[in-house]
Amino acid sequence: MSLIDIAALSVTFRANGRTVRAVEGVSLCVQAKESYGLVGESGSGKSTILRAICGLAPVSGGAIRIGGTDLPTPRGRAFARSVQMVFQDPYASLHPRHTIDRTLSEPLAIHGIADSDARVSRALDDVGLPRSFRFRYPHQLSGGQRQRVAIARALMLEPGILLLDEPTSALDASVQAEVLNLLSRLRVERGLTFVMVSHDLAVIDHMCDRVLVMQHGRAVEELARDDLAGARMTTVYARSLFDASADRMLGDGKGPPG
Amino acid sequence: MSLLRVKNLRVTFETENGPVQAVRGVSFSLGRERLGIVGESGSGKTMTGRALLRLIRPPGRIEVDAMVFDGQDVATASERQMRALRGRRIAMVMQDPKFSLNPVMTVGAQLTEGLRQRDRLGRADARARAVAALQAVQIRDVDRVMAAFPHELSGGMGQRVMIAMMLIPEPDLLIADEPTSALDVTVQAEVLSILDRLVRDRGMGLIFISHDLRLVARFCDRVLVMYKGRIVEELAAADLMAARHPYTRGLLNCLPRIGGPRGPLPGLDRTGAWAQ
Numbered sequence: 001m002s003l004i005d006i007a008a009l010s011v012t013f014r015a016n017g018r019t020v021r022a023v024e025g026v027s028l029c030v031q032a033k034e035s036y037g038l039v040g041e042s043g044s045g046k047s048t049i050l051r052a053i054c055g056l057a058p059v060s061g062g063a064i065r066i067g068g069t070d071l072p073t074p075r076g077r078a079f080a081r082s083v084q085m086v087f088q089d090p091y092a093s094l095h096p097r098h099t100i101d102r103t104l105s106e107p108l109a110i111h112g113i114a115d116s117d118a119r120v121s122r123a124l125d126d127v128g129l130p131r132s133f134r135f136r137y138p139h140q141l142s143g144g145q146r147q148r149v150a151i152a153r154a155l156m157l158e159p160g161i162l163l164l165d166e167p168t169s170a171l172d173a174s175v176q177a178e179v180l181n182l183l184s185r186l187r188v189e190r191g192l193t194f195v196m197v198s199h200d201l202a203v204i205d206h207m208c209d210r211v212l213v214m215q216h217g218r219a220v221e222e223l224a225r226d227d228l229a230g231a232r233m234t235t236v237y238a239r240s241l242f243d244a245s246a247d248r249m250l251g252d253g254k255g256p257p258g
Numbered sequence: 259m260s261l262l263r264v265k266n267l268r269v270t271f272e273t274e275n276g277p278v279q280a281v282r283g284v285s286f287s288l289g290r291e292r293l294g295i296v297g298e299s300g301s302g303k304t305m306t307g308r309a310l311l312r313l314i315r316p317p318g319r320i321e322v323d324a325m326v327f328d329g330q331d332v333a334t335a336s337e338r339q340m341r342a343l344r345g346r347r348i349a350m351v352m353q354d355p356k357f358s359l360n361p362v363m364t365v366g367a368q369l370t371e372g373l374r375q376r377d378r379l380g381r382a383d384a385r386a387r388a389v390a391a392l393q394a395v396q397i398r399d400v401d402r403v404m405a406a407f408p409h410e411l412s413g414g415m416g417q418r419v420m421i422a423m424m425l426i427p428e429p430d431l432l433i434a435d436e437p438t439s440a441l442d443v444t445v446q447a448e449v450l451s452i453l454d455r456l457v458r459d460r461g462m463g464l465i466f467i468s469h470d471l472r473l474v475a476r477f478c479d480r481v482l483v484m485y486k487g488r489i490v491e492e493l494a495a496a497d498l499m500a501a502r503h504p505y506t507r508g509l510l511n512c513l514p515r516i517g518g519p520r521g522p523l524p525g526l527d528r529t530g531a532w533a534q
Binding site: 245 | 298299412413414441442443444445446447469470471508509512513514515516517518520522523524525526
């Protein structure tokens with residue numbers, strides 16, 4: 001049985017008499033400890049799927065099961081302990097007037113977990129931030145440092161599943177490399193399951209075992225990593241994304257043969 | 259004759275801890291071509307772009323030996339002359355539509371404001387021009403976008419609105435500061451081809467500021483690589499893969515690739531003498 005099982009999920013937004021069908025009948029399943037990628041253009045519904053899992057989007061049809069059980073609405077504390085999300089923009093996702101210490105210790109306070117002092121220190125160590133950052137504010141940190149804080153915050157409750165919504169697209173290439181390396185290390189150390197959204201096929205390829213290509217709210221094609229690297233996609237759209245991927249401009253000869 | 263010539267540009271900010279030089283002696287010249295400026299955040303690439311329009315406010319300070327645009331001395335031009343230059347002759351597409359569009363005006367009102375005020379167009383004519391500009395940047399749902407406020411648009415839409423806005427006065431030089439960072443690869447390709455067409459058909463000069471080395475290499479004719487306010491390497495875009503400088507090489511190597519190895523990505527080694 002798969003850890004995350006999404007069946008025929010539909011999300012419909014209604015505003016000002018308009019109806020936007022952001023996700024239409026998408027099904028996917030993610031195995032435990034797998035890293036699963038969602039790729040597509042903006043408006044393809046990839047982030048909406050993550051938000052739907054968290055109960056942040058109006059689900060109009062289908063089912064989301066985690067560990068075989070339907071999710072309660074509202075999601076509740078047990079959900080927060082098993083699933084956490086890292087957002088795209090580390091400038092917007094951290095409270096500007098809370099210190100890093102407060103940001104990191106709040107989930108512990110909500111869940112009544114003792115020992116918050118040691119846990120906050122350990123969380124900073126885990127994401128490679130000096131302990132002296134603990135009483136700083138987000139504006140005193142760089143983008144990469146903030147994203148490390150956001151990852152540390154997501155891991156405070158020791159969830160098994162991490163939902164990553166474009167975690168590095170706001171970062172410089174060299175900082176992106178550091179954050180991706182950090183995520184890979186944490187996944188191995190803690191046996192995490194990732195669902196990662198990105199528009200960058202090269203990032204998805206680097207991080208994920210399988211990837212679902214989406215367009216206009218629908219699933220287009222699911223690809224295993226080898227099929228992506230070997231350009232064995234069967235749909236025109238997946239092919240066009242692959243061809244437009246910037247890393248293809250760097251020429252060949254650096255990747256492994258095959 | 260070159261469209262723009264810059265010699266020894268320096269941008270300095272006075273801070274409590276003494277002056278900080280954001281740009282430290284940048285020189286280049288630009289014809290009617292696509293020039294890429296790449297570097298990480300903090301490398302001074304955005305400040306270089308802003309300094310060309312003299313858009314740096316105190317306590318920031320611009321010093322330059324020579325800065326000449328189309329025969330006109332920009333370094334000593336009056337504010338009045340600069341206003342005539344900005345937008346109409348040299349336009350700039352800013353990085354973030356969230357902060358660069360007016361949050362309390364509809365997109366339609368923002369797009370037509372310049373046409374109505376500057377070009378004295380009537381309401382219907384201005385609207386027609388604005389609609390055409392939006393269509394030129396591949397916006398399909400034009401009526402909705404015209405009536406929308408910036409917060410109702412996605413990042414990619416907002417970015418395209420800004421590009422449309424900057425292209426309406428048909429400038430001679432466009433400074434595009436990360437114009438496609440918020441866009442999807444396929445939309446990015448469309449926007450780049452729009453910019454490309456403008457450079458080719460209208461002989462517009464383009465300064466393309468980006469952190470994405472791969473994109474710049476694909477799109478530009480020439481690339482300046484900046485680090486800590488200096489140009490560390492200048493090369494033809496086609497030769498990027500043969501770059502010599504350790505910083506340029508480091509930037510290239512830290513990017514993941516489709517089908518590449520899955521081990522940790524190499525970080526950037528900043529211990530060399532060049533990094534001081």
